[in-house]
Amino acid sequence: MSFPDAIRSAFSQYATFRGRARRSEYWWFSLFLLLVGIVASVLDGALGVDFEGSGGPVSLLVNLAVLLPSLAVAVRRLHDIDRTGWWLLLALIPIVGWIVLLVFALQNGTPGPNRFGPSPKS
Template identity: 55%
Template sequence: MDFTTAVRTCLSKYADFAGRARRSEYWYFFLFNVLVSIVASILDNLLGTDMGTGTGVIGGLASLALLLPSLAVGVRRLHDISRSGWWILVGLIPLVGWIILIIWFVQDSHGDNEHGPSPKAQPAAA
């Protein structure tokens, strides 16, 4: 899955927590989030909407808009490695939680499971 397809898929499944997401889909959407944050930060500095707390109005709105699809693709990624989506809450544990999630997110897809057939076996959506 390429960058634009991954972003398009994640945004079209804005709040869809069912199904599975390939590793490339998750990491391309993560990259998209980082790029949006950088652009929003630059715009906040140029327009003077930076609140001095590290986040400006535009950055806050961008983060809020991308929160739900980020959670959804994270849950679908966990489904892809045969884990419950509730494991996303492990990320709330300071430092250790994020390390555990990163280890899980870099794992390869498992075969067919209770969340559906393996997305590796299916052609990418156009």
């Protein structure tokens, strides 16, 4: 899956928590979120507005706009390795939970259909 295809797929399934997402979709969308976050921070800096170190209004709006699609693509990525979306709660455990989720995101999806649907590779 290419970069534009991954972005299009994530936003076309804006709040869809069903189905599966390939590794490429997840990582391309993560790169997109990083780039958009950098642009938003630069714009906030140019405006000279900062909410006590937590970013400015542009960053706030961007984060609100991408919250649901980022959660949805993460849940679909977990579905691809045959895990439920509840595993995302590991992100609440500092360092260890983040490492476990990183390992999950790097794993290859289960071949063929699983309980969350057909393989996105086919």
